[in-house]
Amino acid sequence: MRKSGGLPFGPMNAGQTSTKRAISNTRIGDSHLWSRTLIPTTREAPADAETPSHVLLSRAGFIRKVSAGVYDYLPLAWRVLTKISGIVRDEMNNAGSVELFMPVIVPMEFYQETRRHEAYGDLLFKVTDRKGNTAALGPTHEETITEMVKGSVNSYKQLPLSLYQIQTKFRDEARPRAGLLRCREFIMKDAYTFHTKLEGPGGLNEAYDAMYRAYSNIFSRCGLDYTAVEAESGPIGGSASHEFMINCASGEDTILKCPVSGYAANVEKCEIGERPRGTFAEPPTGELTEVHTPNLPGIDEVGKFMKVKPDRMLKTIVFQTSNKTPGSIAPDGVKWIIAVVRGDHDVNEGKVKAMSGYNVALADDKAARAAGFAIGYVSPRTVNSVPGTLLLIDSDASLGGFWASGSDKPDHHVKHFNWRREVGAMLDDPARVRVGDVRNAMEGDPSPRSSGAKLVTARGIEVGHIFKLGTKYSDAMGLAVLDETQQKKPVIMGCYGIGVSRTMAACVEMSHDENGIIWPAAIAPYHVLITLMKPDDPRQREVAGKIACELVGHGVDVLTDDRDERPGPKFKDADLVGIPIRVTIGDKALEQGGVEFKARKDTGKGQVVPLADVVQTCLNTLNG
RNA sequence: CAGGGUGUAGCUCAGCUUGGUAGAGCGUCUGGUUUGGGUCCAGAAGGCCGCAGGUUCAAAUCCUGUCACCCUGACCA
Numbered sequence: 175m176r177k178s179g180g181l182p183f184g185p186m187n188a189g190q191t192s193t194k195r196a197i198s199n200t201r202i203g204d205s206h207l208w209s210r211t212l213i214p215t216t217r218e219a220p221a222d223a224e225t226p227s228h229v230l231l232s233r234a235g236f237i238r239k240v241s242a243g244v245y246d247y248l249p250l251a252w253r254v255l256t257k258i259s260g261i262v263r264d265e266m267n268n269a270g271s272v273e274l275f276m277p278v279i280v281p282m283e284f285y286q287e288t289r290r291h292e293a294y295g296d297l298l299f300k301v302t303d304r305k306g307n308t309a310a311l312g313p314t315h316e317e318t319i320t321e322m323v324k325g326s327v328n329s330y331k332q333l334p335l336s337l338y339q340i341q342t343k344f345r346d347e348a349r350p351r352a353g354l355l356r357c358r359e360f361i362m363k364d365a366y367t368f369h370t371k372l373e374g375p376g377g378l379n380e381a382y383d384a385m386y387r388a389y390s391n392i393f394s395r396c397g398l399d400y401t402a403v404e405a406e407s408g409p410i411g412g413s414a415s416h417e418f419m420i421n422c423a424s425g426e427d428t429i430l431k432c433p434v435s436g437y438a439a440n441v442e443k444c445e446i447g448e449r450p451r452g453t454f455a456e457p458p459t460g461e462l463t464e465v466h467t468p469n470l471p472g473i474d475e476v477g478k479f480m481k482v483k484p485d486r487m488l489k490t491i492v493f494q495t496s497n498k499t500p501g502s503i504a505p506d507g508v509k510w511i512i513a514v515v516r517g518d519h520d521v522n523e524g525k526v527k528a529m530s531g532y533n534v535a536l537a538d539d540k541a542a543r544a545a546g547f548a549i550g551y552v553s554p555r556t557v558n559s560v561p562g563t564l565l566l567i568d569s570d571a572s573l574g575g576f577w578a579s580g581s582d583k584p585d586h587h588v589k590h591f592n593w594r595r596e597v598g599a600m601l602d603d604p605a606r607v608r609v610g611d612v613r614n615a616m617e618g619d620p621s622p623r624s625s626g627a628k629l630v631t632a633r634g635i636e637v638g639h640i641f642k643l644g645t646k647y648s649d650a651m652g653l654a655v656l657d658e659t660q661q662k663k664p665v666i667m668g669c670y671g672i673g674v675s676r677t678m679a680a681c682v683e684m685s686h687d688e689n690g691i692i693w694p695a696a697i698a699p700y701h702v703l704i705t706l707m708k709p710d711d712p713r714q715r716e717v718a719g720k721i722a723c724e725l726v727g728h729g730v731d732v733l734t735d736d737r738d739e740r741p742g743p744k745f746k747d748a749d750l751v752g753i754p755i756r757v758t759i760g761d762k763a764l765e766q767g768g769v770e771f772k773a774r775k776d777t778g779k780g781q782v783v784p785l786a787d788v789v790q791t792c793l794n795t796l797n798g
Numbered sequence: 799c800a801g802g803g804u805g806u807a808g809c810u811c812a813g814c815u816u817g818g819u820a821g822a823g824c825g826u827c828u829g830g831u832u833u834g835g836g837u838c839c840a841g842a843a844g845g846c847c848g849c850a851g852g853u854u855c856a857a858a859u860c861c862u863g864u865c866a867c868c869c870u871g872a873c874c875a
Contacts (some may be wrong), residue, residue, distance in 0.1 A: 214808090216808090216809055216810095216824085216825075217809080217810090217824060217825080217836070218809055218810050218824070218825095219809085219810090220809070220810085221804085221809090221810070221811090221867095221868080222867070222868055222869090224868095224869085239867095241866080241867085242866080242867065242868090295873095296799095296873095297873085297874075313875085314875070345874085347873090347874075348799075348872085348873055348874080349868095349869095349871095349872095349873080349874095351868090351869090356874085364875095405875090406875095415875085417875090426874095636875085639875050641875070669875080671875060707833080707834060708833080739836090740832080740833060740834090740835090740836075740837065741833070741834045741835060741836095742833095742834085742835045742836040742837080743835085743836050744834095744835085744836090745834080745835045745836085746835065746836055747836090748835095749835090758834080760834060761834090762834065770834090779834090779835095
């Protein structure tokens with residue numbers, strides 16, 4: 175029989191009148207018994223868990239998979255999420271944002287004007303009601319909030335406005351993976367701001383900067399190691415954009431940093447400093463020689479076969495254009511864009527778009543072949559042979575020397591490609607040929623912000639993203655207010671997201687060891703774990719109760735491991751779950767009038783601390 | 799979406815090639831033992847072998863279909 179008397183928590187407290195008041199400036203911590211909550215730890219992780227956060231959160235009893243990309247948050251996880259949300263709320267409120275709560279369900283009609291259901295495509299989770307009407311489970315709430323503000327704000331006097339919510343979001347990911355890192359259902363904080371101007375007090379830029387600061391505070395307070403980077407705004411649209419990345423080798427995103435200037439950017443966005451470029455006057459290295467290269471799918475294979483290193487090959491990627499981008503000075507009538515980079519480099523679509531002045535997409539295979547491109551074997555010469563083609567050459571690929579390239583006919587490549595000899599006078603036509611930056615930045619590239627400095631790469635997990643949206647949604651949905659001069663003006667918007675559940679997972683990716691999770695105190699499910707060596711021993715129970723009581727009075731959350739287990743499993747579980755401080759109460763230390771104190775992040779056995787000092791030691795460690 | 803793989807006990811997996819109606823370890827429960835880093839012993843509970851068809855006297859096993867899940871890539875506020 176389990177004996178639970180003698181400890182100041184648990185069922186014996188039920189029915190007692192709460193002494194907490196409506197207004198309070200002190201927080202009383204929580205005190206829970208391990209045996210009375212649900213922490214299903216396991217020795218082995220589910221077979222599908224591979225990344226550390228997935229394995230550890232599963233094994234430590236934080237999450238349980240319900241279906242692909244859908245998870246239960248068990249009590250420990252929910253406590254962490256609540257703490258993260260608490261910090262988010264605190265900083266958002268400080269930054270002048272006000273919380274509200276919008277429905278998960280977004281009627282399809284809301285997307286009629288923004289056409290975003292098309293942009294999202296299958297990523298949008300759809301539901302059908304009994305009448306056959308379809309709605310989306312919100313992946314984000316720009317439409318909903320714009321619709322709502324439209325109905326309640328009509329004067330410049332009501333702006334600026336900053337609103338946020340913490341909600342469950344849905345995305346029907348093609349491939350959910352890595353546990354909580356890429357889910358179909360996840361918790362997110364999304365904020366939206368509304369303005370009549372960009373600059374000055376009350377303008378978008380001011381709110382954007384405030385959000386940037388709030389985000390920095392949030393991730394610092396959570397105890398996370400993060401980097402803010404310049405980012406692409408992606409399909410959500412808008413101008414400026416920053417991402418907040420948890421620094422972590424297992425991160426999915428690549429970021430580049432300039433160690434001198436502090437510039438940091440996502441690889442999608444990262445600029446590259448001045449690089450030398452070719453003059454197109456360099457002499458040929460030899461006769462243009464055709465090589466038969468059948469059934470070789472990639473640059474690496476072709477290179478190996480031809481005995482040419484990838485950095486001496488030209489990679490030619492064909493894009494098709496749609497409409498010109500606003501403000502573009504690009505020539506009219508461009509149908510195709512061919513981007514040429516070195517074989518060991520990757521074409522950056524955003525840069526192709528920027529340099530060409532056209533919206534682009536990777537060319538449709540069939541259409542490109544029909545137009546005369548030997549897809550897989552294209553050479554830059556096609557700028558001459560296919561009408562309406564714009565050639566963009568990356569600086570590194572424009573240099574002289576030996577080049578191998580496609581030959582414009584299937585199964586063949588050429589050696590000794592020479593820009594002037596092969597492409598000819600067309601190279602001098604700025605309306606058809608441009609040289610510049612069209613590739614992804616790489617480690618060692620020149621920094622765009624500090625001459626002489628070299629970019630370094632790092633990996634990160636995106637947990638926050640802020641955007642200057644501008645009037646994209648207000649224009650599309652007709653959100654406008656009257657200004658001082660009684661003119662109707664479109665409202666300028668910003669939007670700001672934080673992946674709350676992803677932040678929890680990213681934290682584990684960032685902070686764990688071979689034994690388990692190591693939570694930063696600020697978002698740990700509990701601050702102190704009291705481990706009872708003999709839960710049935712009245713003396714140990716009394717000491718545990720006293721310590722718990724006192725800690726709780728200081729706002730510390732305490733979990734007491736009162737399970738009738740051997741020390742082995744208890745210590746293993748303690749390390750696995752990762753509560754920052756473990757206080758072990760056993761005969762050994764009690765004989766010396768103390769208990770054993772150990773910080774999770776420290777290795778070794780811990781130290782004996784006199785009974786009278788334990789609480790203070792805990793507080794010092796937690797606040798330190 | 800393309801390619802590959804897997805569905806058997808709460809978890810990890812064996813059994814399938816060569817059909818004969820289900821196993822191990824961990825976990826759970828009972829009794830004993832042990833008591834500062836996943837004790838030891840004895841016993842017990844627990845499975846429509848993903849689902850639906852088919853072949854066969856007989857299917858976890860062979861065939862067909864289907865669903866789910868995973869990996870690589872594509873995709874991705």
